[in-house]
Amino acid sequence: MLGFPAPYPEELLYSTIARAGVHDGETSPKQLLDMVFNNRGVIATVDLPSHVGKLASQYSDSLGLDTQTLISRHTLWPIYAPFIPQERNNKLREWMSGSSQGAAHLASGIAASRVKAKTKLFICVECLNEQKFKYGECFWNRLWQVPLLKICPAHGLLNMTSIELNGEHRHSHIPVEVAEIQEPVKSEDVDRTFSNQVAQLLKVQNEGVSFSQWTSFYKHFASSWGYLHGRRIDHAKIQEAVIQFWGKRWLSNAGIHPSGKETSWLREIFRKHRKSFSFAEHIVALSALSNGVVGISDAIEKASSMETSSKKPHHAQLQASVTENQLNQDQINWQQLLELSPPKAARQQNQALYARLYRNHYDWLMQINSVYHAENITVNKRVDWPQRDRQVARELRRAYQNLCEDLSAPHLSKTFLIHQLKQRATVEKNLHRLPRCSTLLAIYSENTAEYQARRLTRTHFLMLEQGREIKRWSLLREAGLSDERMTDIVAELLKEILSEQA
Ligand SMILES: [Zn+2]
Incomplete structure (x- = not known):
C-alpha cells in the first residue's frame, strides 16, 4: 500500500496498521487487511503479531525498519524473548515474520503461562495528550498492553478502554481515537516497581537465554543475596521474602501467588530449569530477594554471560554445574576436605582419594582445585582484620549516611547494607572477624x-x-x-x- 505510515517510538504494529486505515480513509477492517497484507484472514494481534515481513516490505531500506527492528521495537516480543531458549526464539521470530496461525503464542509460552494477557486495550491519558501535542495524532503504546501492568512510569494509573480483543474485533485494527476511555485501574504501591521493571525490559535486546544459564544464574543469585541454608536453597525464606515484598493480594491477582508446595513456580525457578518462566515471575523473584536492587535487565545480562566464562568458572557456577551432574562419594569427600584446607594440604591428608579422582575425574578435580586455590590465596594474605574492620566500618558509616537521607532508598536490610560495600563478598564471609561492622550493621539495619x-x-x-x-x-x-x-x-x-x- 502506498504511503504506509512509519511507527512512532514504542507504537505497536497493531496501532500503525490502524493509523494506516485512518490515513487512507479505509473504514472496512477486511478491506484494510486486503490492502496491507493481501490477505483478509489476518488476525489483528496486539502482542506477537504475524506477517511482520510483509509490513517491513512497505518501507524503503533507508528507514531501517526491517523485520527484526519492527519485532523488537514495536511488538511485545522483548517481554518473552529473554526467557525462552534461543532456538525457540528463532522459531518465534520466523513465525512472527511470516504466517504464525497461533504458533507464536505457543512458542513464546504465553499459551501455557499463569500470567494472562489483557483482554482489553489500555491507555495512559497523559501520554495521549503528549502524543497529540507532539505528533498531531495518537497511537497505542506497547507498554500499556503488557500483562499485569497498571501504571505508566511517567504519569501514573492507566485507564481501561472499551476495545476488547478477540471476539468481534478479531480482524479489526482499531485506532485509539475510536476507543471509549473507561475508569482507571486500581493499583498498589508495588505496581510502580513492576512497571519500572517492565519499562526496562522493553529496552533489552536479547536473543534468548538457555535453561542452564538461567539455572546457574538463580543459584548464584540466591547465594549472593543470602538465601542459602548451608549449601541448599532456602525455599521457605524465599517464599517469605516474596510475599513480604509483593503482598499476598497482588500476587493472587497476578495469578502467581506461590503455593509453597514442592511444585510451586517459585521453588522451580530456583531449581534446574526445564521450562520457561514468565517475565512477571522473574521480576517478582528478582525484586523481592534483592529488595528492589537488581533490575531485570542486569539479570538478563548476567544470565546470558553465565556459560561463556566456562574456562575459569565462578565458584557458584561450578557449584551449580557440579550439583547438576550428581557427584560421587569421592568427589563429595574431596569437596569437604577443600572446605577445611587448601588443595595441597588436602592432598597430603588423603593421597589415595586424590589419586582416584586424578585418574577418574581429572577435569573436575583441576577445576575445583583452582577455585579453592584462588580463594585460599586471598585468605592467606595475612589480613590485618582489626584494621580491615575499622576501614570497612568507615565505609559503612558513609554509605549509611547517604542512604538514610535518601527518601527513596530501599529497605535498609543487613544484606542490602553489605551490598553497598566495595568488598562485600569478604565482609559477608568474614563478619565474625569484623566486630565493629557487625555492631554497626545491627544498629543501621531496619525492620519493616x-x-x-x-x-x-x-x-x-x-x-x-x-x-x-x-x-x-x-x-x-x-x-x-x-x-x-x-x-x-x-x-x-x-x-x-x-x-x-x-
Ligand atoms: Zn503516560
Missing part, C-alpha cells in the same frame, strides 16, 4: 516498622518544608504507604503527626 517510619517522617518534613498542607491521603501516598501494610507503630506515628497538624 523502622523502614516505614523513616519514609513517613521524611515525607512529613519535606511537605512541611515546601509549606504544603498535610493531608492524610497525600502523606500516605507520597510516603508509599498503605493502610493494609502499615505496622501498628507506624499507624500510631501517623496519628501523632496528623494530630500535631490539627
Whole structure:
C-alpha cells in the first residue's frame, strides 16, 4: 500500500496498521487487511503479531525498519524473548515474520503461562495528550498492553478502554481515537516497581537465554543475596521474602501467588530449569530477594554471560554445574576436605582419594582445585582484620549516611547494607572477624516498622518544608504507604503527626 505510515517510538504494529486505515480513509477492517497484507484472514494481534515481513516490505531500506527492528521495537516480543531458549526464539521470530496461525503464542509460552494477557486495550491519558501535542495524532503504546501492568512510569494509573480483543474485533485494527476511555485501574504501591521493571525490559535486546544459564544464574543469585541454608536453597525464606515484598493480594491477582508446595513456580525457578518462566515471575523473584536492587535487565545480562566464562568458572557456577551432574562419594569427600584446607594440604591428608579422582575425574578435580586455590590465596594474605574492620566500618558509616537521607532508598536490610560495600563478598564471609561492622550493621539495619517510619517522617518534613498542607491521603501516598501494610507503630506515628497538624 502506498504511503504506509512509519511507527512512532514504542507504537505497536497493531496501532500503525490502524493509523494506516485512518490515513487512507479505509473504514472496512477486511478491506484494510486486503490492502496491507493481501490477505483478509489476518488476525489483528496486539502482542506477537504475524506477517511482520510483509509490513517491513512497505518501507524503503533507508528507514531501517526491517523485520527484526519492527519485532523488537514495536511488538511485545522483548517481554518473552529473554526467557525462552534461543532456538525457540528463532522459531518465534520466523513465525512472527511470516504466517504464525497461533504458533507464536505457543512458542513464546504465553499459551501455557499463569500470567494472562489483557483482554482489553489500555491507555495512559497523559501520554495521549503528549502524543497529540507532539505528533498531531495518537497511537497505542506497547507498554500499556503488557500483562499485569497498571501504571505508566511517567504519569501514573492507566485507564481501561472499551476495545476488547478477540471476539468481534478479531480482524479489526482499531485506532485509539475510536476507543471509549473507561475508569482507571486500581493499583498498589508495588505496581510502580513492576512497571519500572517492565519499562526496562522493553529496552533489552536479547536473543534468548538457555535453561542452564538461567539455572546457574538463580543459584548464584540466591547465594549472593543470602538465601542459602548451608549449601541448599532456602525455599521457605524465599517464599517469605516474596510475599513480604509483593503482598499476598497482588500476587493472587497476578495469578502467581506461590503455593509453597514442592511444585510451586517459585521453588522451580530456583531449581534446574526445564521450562520457561514468565517475565512477571522473574521480576517478582528478582525484586523481592534483592529488595528492589537488581533490575531485570542486569539479570538478563548476567544470565546470558553465565556459560561463556566456562574456562575459569565462578565458584557458584561450578557449584551449580557440579550439583547438576550428581557427584560421587569421592568427589563429595574431596569437596569437604577443600572446605577445611587448601588443595595441597588436602592432598597430603588423603593421597589415595586424590589419586582416584586424578585418574577418574581429572577435569573436575583441576577445576575445583583452582577455585579453592584462588580463594585460599586471598585468605592467606595475612589480613590485618582489626584494621580491615575499622576501614570497612568507615565505609559503612558513609554509605549509611547517604542512604538514610535518601527518601527513596530501599529497605535498609543487613544484606542490602553489605551490598553497598566495595568488598562485600569478604565482609559477608568474614563478619565474625569484623566486630565493629557487625555492631554497626545491627544498629543501621531496619525492620519493616523502622523502614516505614523513616519514609513517613521524611515525607512529613519535606511537605512541611515546601509549606504544603498535610493531608492524610497525600502523606500516605507520597510516603508509599498503605493502610493494609502499615505496622501498628507506624499507624500510631501517623496519628501523632496528623494530630500535631490539627
Ligand atoms: Zn503516560
